[in-house]
Amino acid sequence: MFCPGCGEKNSIDKKFCRACGLNLEQSAQSLLEQFPSAKSPDLEKSERRLEKFGNVAFGGLIVVVLASVVGMIYTIFVKFILNGSGVIAGILLILFLIFAVLGLAYVAFNESLKEKRHAGPKRYGDPVLERFDTGKLLNENPFDPVPSVIEETTDLLPVENKTRKF
Known part of the structure; x- marks a missing residue:
């Protein structure tokens, strides 16, 4: 400090x-x-590990849920549609399952997007500025005025003398 x-x-x-x-x-x-x-570096490291573990576990849950949905769609297709007993009911059940999964995916992605928005951008120090010692004052260079374009070209206009000389 x-x-x-x-x-x-x-x-x-x-x-x-x-x-x-x-x-x-x-x-x-x-x-x-x-x-x-x-925070301490150990706490941040353990938080990152826990987050990775949660991502892997959640990914596994998604795979299991999708596999069970595919299995249910297959069962509905075989029992209702191929059997011929309830074709319309089978199609409606399949559509219900598909849109239920899509709705849950929308809710999950929307909530994760809200969390990212509320978390805000992470602020890291500027690596360029961290290399320099900011406690020292900058070197004071003398001020050199910028030369103007019309600096030496301004001449007085000729004026007629309207006064009478005696």
């Missing part, structure tokens, strides 16, 4: 800046308020 007064680098657990003596507790508190999601 850098001291807001002098720009000196200090550790987070220090209460005062060693260079200028500024109280750093308020600065540390405001930093924690701005970035409340500062």
Whole structure:
């Protein structure tokens, strides 16, 4: 953490800046308020593993559900349509199963999209700016004015003298 007064680098657990003596507790508190999601790397790693496990488990569930839906459609096709006893009922059951699965897929994708929208973009530090020490002041270069296009071409217009000379 850098001291807001002098720009000196200090550790987070220090209460005062060693260079200028500024109280750093308020600065540390405001930093924690701005970035409340500062987690330990182990916790983030375990969260990523848990998320991967959940994705694999959910993918397996989807495969099992789709396989059972295909099996039910096959059973309905064989028992009702090929048998000839309930062709219309079989077609309606197959259409019901297909649209029920499509409706559930729509709800699942819509909810995941809402979660992604509410989570917002992840903010990462700019890798270009992280390389530089931001506590140091920039070099003050002297200001060179930009030359104008009409700088040396402006001449006074000739004026007729209308006053009488005695």
